Amino acid sequence: MHAEGSSPPPPESILTGGLGAGTLLQNAATTTSAQSRNKRKRPAGTAASPAPSDVNSNPGNGTNPTDLLVTSRADLSSRPILTISRGPVFVPVAEGSEWFKTEMIGVNRIGYRYIPAGINPPGHAAPCRTIESNPTSFRVSWEDRSPLIKVTKDGLSLAGFKGFRSARCNAPMREGKWYMEVKVLHGGGEPTSEDSRGDGAHVRLGWGRRESPLNAPVGLDGYSYGYRDKTGDKVTLSRPRPYGRPFGTGDVIGMYISLPPRRQPNKKDPHDPAHLKRERIPIDLKGQEVFEILEYPQSKEMTTLMDYSGKTTSSASVPSSNKKAVNGKLPDRSGPSVPSNKTATPTLRSLPALPGSRIAFFVNGEPQGIAFQDIYDYLPLRQTETQKANSRKRTREGVKEHRENPFDDGTLGYYPFISLFNDASVRLNPGPDFDFPPPDDIDAVLDDLASPNAKNTVLIPTPGSPRSSLLDLSITKEQDVKPEIDPASKEPISASALSPSSQHAPLKRTWRPACERYPEFMQEEWAFDALEEEDAKVELAKYAAAEKAEEEKRKQREKKRQQAEARRKAKKEAALAQQVVDAAVIEEEKERGRAAERERYSSLPLSGVFPLPGTLYGPGGHFPAHPSPSPLRHFTAFEPEGSVEYENSPAPTYISFSEHLGGQSGYTSENHEQEPVDHDLDDLDVDQDIEALMGSRSRSRTPA
Numbered sequence: 001m002h003a004e005g006s007s008p009p010p011p012e013s014i015l016t017g018g019l020g021a022g023t024l025l026q027n028a029a030t031t032t033s034a035q036s037r038n039k040r041k042r043p044a045g046t047a048a049s050p051a052p053s054d055v056n057s058n059p060g061n062g063t064n065p066t067d068l069l070v071t072s073r074a075d076l077s078s079r080p081i082l083t084i085s086r087g088p089v090f091v092p093v094a095e096g097s098e099w100f101k102t103e104m105i106g107v108n109r110i111g112y113r114y115i116p117a118g119i120n121p122p123g124h125a126a127p128c129r130t131i132e133s134n135p136t137s138f139r140v141s142w143e144d145r146s147p148l149i150k151v152t153k154d155g156l157s158l159a160g161f162k163g164f165r166s167a168r169c170n171a172p173m174r175e176g177k178w179y180m181e182v183k184v185l186h187g188g189g190e191p192t193s194e195d196s197r198g199d200g201a202h203v204r205l206g207w208g209r210r211e212s213p214l215n216a217p218v219g220l221d222g223y224s225y226g227y228r229d230k231t232g233d234k235v236t237l238s239r240p241r242p243y244g245r246p247f248g249t250g251d252v253i254g255m256y257i258s259l260p261p262r263r264q265p266n267k268k269d270p271h272d273p274a275h276l277k278r279e280r281i282p283i284d285l286k287g288q289e290v291f292e293i294l295e296y297p298q299s300k301e302m303t304t305l306m307d308y309s310g311k312t313t314s315s316a317s318v319p320s321s322n323k324k325a326v327n328g329k330l331p332d333r334s335g336p337s338v339p340s341n342k343t344a345t346p347t348l349r350s351l352p353a354l355p356g357s358r359i360a361f362f363v364n365g366e367p368q369g370i371a372f373q374d375i376y377d378y379l380p381l382r383q384t385e386t387q388k389a390n391s392r393k394r395t396r397e398g399v400k401e402h403r404e405n406p407f408d409d410g411t412l413g414y415y416p417f418i419s420l421f422n423d424a425s426v427r428l429n430p431g432p433d434f435d436f437p438p439p440d441d442i443d444a445v446l447d448d449l450a451s452p453n454a455k456n457t458v459l460i461p462t463p464g465s466p467r468s469s470l471l472d473l474s475i476t477k478e479q480d481v482k483p484e485i486d487p488a489s490k491e492p493i494s495a496s497a498l499s500p501s502s503q504h505a506p507l508k509r510t511w512r513p514a515c516e517r518y519p520e521f522m523q524e525e526w527a528f529d530a531l532e533e534e535d536a537k538v539e540l541a542k543y544a545a546a547e548k549a550e551e552e553k554r555k556q557r558e559k560k561r562q563q564a565e566a567r568r569k570a571k572k573e574a575a576l577a578q579q580v581v582d583a584a585v586i587e588e589e590k591e592r593g594r595a596a597e598r599e600r601y602s603s604l605p606l607s608g609v610f611p612l613p614g615t616l617y618g619p620g621g622h623f624p625a626h627p628s629p630s631p632l633r634h635f636t637a638f639e640p641e642g643s644v645e646y647e648n649s650p651a652p653t654y655i656s657f658s659e660h661l662g663g664q665s666g667y668t669s670e671n672h673e674q675e676p677v678d679h680d681l682d683d684l685d686v687d688q689d690i691e692a693l694m695g696s697r698s699r700s701r702t703p704a
Contacts, residue, residue: 010314030045051405074654076119076127079119079289080119081118081119081120081121081133082118082119083118083131083132084131084132084134084136084225085116085118085131085132085133085134085288086104086287086288087102087103087104087105087116087133087142087286087288088102088103088104088133088142089102089103089104090102090153090568091103091385092454093150098157099150099151099152099157100150100151100152100153101147101150102142102151104286104287104288105133105142105143105286105288106143106288106290106292107142107143107145107147108143108144108145108214108295110295111294111295112292112293112294112295112296112402113143113144113210113292113293113295114143114285114291114292114293115130115143115280115290115291115293116130116131116132116133116288116289116290116291117129117130117131117282117290117291118130118131118289119289120533124536125531125533125536125539125540126529126533126535126536127282128282128289128291129526129529129533130291130522130525130526130528130529132522134320135154135155136506136518136522137155137430137515137518138169138170138171138430138514138515138517138518139154139155139156139169139170139428139430140155140158140167140168140169140170140428141167141168141169141170142155142170143169143213144167144170144214144415145166145167145168146165146166146167146214146215148160148161148162148163148165149161149165149167149420155170156427156428156429156430157185157425157427158418158420158425158426158428158472159186159420159423159424159425159426160201160420160421160422160423160424160425161422161423162216162422163421163422164202164204164215164216164419164420164421165214165215165419165420166208166212166213166215166216166217166218166417166418166420167214167417167418167421168208168212168214168345168415168416168417168418169415169416169428169430169514170209170518171415171517171518171520171521172378172411172412172413172414172415172521173207173257173259173413173414173415173514173517174259174262174378174412174413175259175261175262176258176259176512176542177256177257177258177259177262177442177443177510177511177512178256178257178258178511178512178513178514178515178517179254179255179256179434179438179442179511179513179514180254180255180416180427180428180429180430180431180514180515181252181253181255181428181429181431181434181435181436182205182252182255182418182427182428182429183250183251183252183253183426183427183429183435184203184229184247184248184249184250184251184252184253184424184426185249185425185426185427186201186230186249186425187201187202187203187248187249187420187422187425187426188200188201188202188203188229188230188246188248188249189201189202189229189230189248190248190249196334199421199422200422201420201421201422201423201424202228202229202230202420202421202422202424203229203247203418203419203420203421203424203426204218204219204226204227204228204229204235204361204419204421205218205226205227205253205255205361205416205417205418205419205426206218206219206224206225206226206227206255206417206419207224207225207255207257207359207414207415207416207417208223208224208225208414208415208417208475209223209224209378209412209413209414209415210295210296210378210411210412210415211223211295211296211297211298211299211302212224212417213662216419217235217421218235218417219234219235219236219238219240219416220238221236221237221298221302221303221306222236222237222277222302222305222306222351222376223298223302223376224236224417225359225371225372225375226417226419227243227244227253227361227368227371228240228246229246229247229248230243230246230248231246232245232246232247232368234371234372236372237305238305238306241439243361243368243369243371244361244363244368244371245363245368245687246371247363251363251364252363252364252365252429252435252436253361253362253363254361254362254363254365254436254438255362255416255432256359256360256361256362256438256442256511257357257358257359257414258356258357258358258359258442258443258511259354259357259413259414260354260355260356260357260455262274262298263379270381271382271388271406272382273379273380273381273382273405273406273407273408274379274408275407275408276407276408276409276410276528276531277405277407277408277409278405278409278410278528278532279293279294279403279404279405279409280292280293280409281293281402292402293409294378294402294403294405296404296405296412297378297404299349299381300348301348301350301351301381302351302376303347303349303350303502312459331611336352343630344548349381349382349384351376351377352376352377352380353374353375353376353377353381354374354375354376354377354378355374356373356374357373357374357375358370358371358372358373358374358375358443358446359371359372359373359375360442360446362436362438364436365435365436365437367439367442367445367446367449368640369450369613370446370449370450371444375414378413378414379408379412380405380406380407380408382406382414383406387404387406410524410525410528416428416514424684430512430513430514430515431513431514431515431516432515432516434513438511440507440508440509440510440511441507441509441510441512442510442511502628540628541667550612576618605663641691644661649701
């Protein structure tokens with residue numbers, strides 16, 4: 001059965017379902033076959049997450065079979081959909097001891113914290129959601145405590161071990177008035193054992209923020225406010241101040257906190273720290289899905305409040321020296337002087353407070369007065385310009401890592417903070433039934449104690465009640481109380497008739513027990529999950545649209561590339577085809593030329609035709625179109641009579657050769673009578689005759 005506010009178990013139809021997005025769960029790695037063989041399978045019929053207080057939940061050596069990891073660690077679809085975390089596994093500190101250590105959980109360490117996570121059913125955009133761990137009630141947090149703090153299985157009893165160690169509860173107070181009790185089982189400086197010579201066991205109780213360290217007592221810094229057992233002092237910033245009476249073993253301490261309504265964020269200011277935003281990553285931790293969160297860091301402004309020693313702010317090192325000066329004084333070790341034009345420390349941001357807030361404590365029902373008021377605001381300080389620039393730079397560079405959250409993630413507030421020294425132990429009582437119920441209006445009682453005449457006020461406990469309780473009723477000493485007279489009977493009215501129960505309606509309780517905060521806080525977390533789911537769907541739709549647009553662009557680019565490639569290919573093929581055509585045309589023209597030449601010279605007779613000495617050949621081995629100049633211009637064409645080479649027929653000359661090609665000069669070997677030479681012809685006549693003869697070559701004649 002689940003407590004009020006716990007999530008109902010999922011239907012059987014989705015217990016075997018899952019998501020096909022194993023890569024979304026970071027740090028999840030697939031186990032090897034050897035590791036798979038070493039894992040025992042989940043027995044049939046076993047509950048998904050038994051209550052840690054069950055006797056059968058830790059058989060044998062404390063190993064819970066339901067805590068074993070399923071076969072596949074990487075695929076979310078193979079993981080069960082849980083509404084309650086598997087952990088923790090309780091290991092007794094000694095055989096038969098009521099105190100346990102917890103295993104199989106992510107205990108917070110410096111800088112990081114963990115909360116249980118569960119896989120979302122199919123159809124969700126976010127891979128994981130917030131889930132609970134047993135028992136589902138207000139108690140100490142399994143994860144948000146020092147590992148040296150021992151607990152009981154119900155999460156309400158705590159024990160320390162060697163030095164101050166602290167623990168926070170599992171729900172913060174963010175607004176309103178809240179009350180709870182803590183019973184001291186062992187504390188007040190009592191020795192831890194008969195032969196112990198130590199400082200004994202001590203308890204400090206109070207309220208602390210997320211930034212408070214767990215390996216230190218409450219009140220160490222400005223993030224927490226505490227109440228000391230041995231001296232009754234109140235303490236914050238490690239500065240004890242007188243407050244109430246001491247307390248020890250057997251005492252019941254009431255813890256009260258009043259916070260103003262939570263400030264709503266400025267919608268026009270995107271950097272307002274009051275905006276809700278989460279920075280968490282789902283991981284696999286020892287077989288359980290958890291959210292890993294970067295813890296809120298301590299601010300420089302808060303740590304500066306701790307530096308009240310008056311030491312120099314200069315960080316320059318000064319060499320140590322034991323030598324004295326001439327006048328006998330030690331040298332100045334305060335460091336170099338800071339120039340007047342430079343500030344020693346950078347400008348610090350203001351630390352806002354919660355107006356009207358107050359913290360008070362009760363000892364066995366007796367109020368000790370207001371311990372702290374107007375405490376510091378739990379929201380983070382506004383980011384500086386440097387921090388914003390660094391955040392933008394990391395986002396721009398795409399660094400995938402944890403980032404500081406400058407906004408409220410819903411877990412900020414003031415937590416019940418219990419610090420134990422040595423073997424001190426306590427028992428929590430978040431209500432609604434208290435050993436010493438406080439008055440209905442605690443603030444009124446505290447205001448009366450803080451009034452100037454508070455020393456003359458006596459608080460009257462409820463008569464006839466085994467539990468000494470305080471009424472909101474006070475009678476001032478030496479006060480002249482006149483009896484009331486009934487106008488009808490003219491007699492005094494009895495005191496019983498003047499009691500608030502008979503005269504007025506009972507006062508409405510102004511505070512709430514801390515046990516009511518847990519289901520309220522879980523509802524806030526699940527409402528935040530729903531908002532994140534809507535945002536994740538919007539982001540997923542944007543991502544899908546961007547992917548679709550990018551795919552369309554990629555297709556267009558691919559289409560254009562293919563078209564350009566086709567154009568280049570077609571152009572190249574056209575160029576090659578044109579080259580082939582041009583080569584064929586050239587070859588055809590050459591062949592046509594050769595054919596024309598062959599046709600032109602095929603009709604020429606070849607018998608008795610031979611070129612003259614010194615004649616150049618033309619294309620294709622044919623004679624040139626234009627013969628060489630006539631040799632008659634330079635020498636006599638005929639040898640003188642009586643020479644050795646003289647014959648009846650003169651030697652072939654250009655003239656005779658030309659006539660043989662078709663010219664009809666009328667000269668033959670038979671008609672070779674020498675005609676009388678006209679010695680009156682000059683050289684010009686001879687040239688004209690030669691030109692005439694040469695012109696006859698261009699006319700085609702058939703030899704006789």
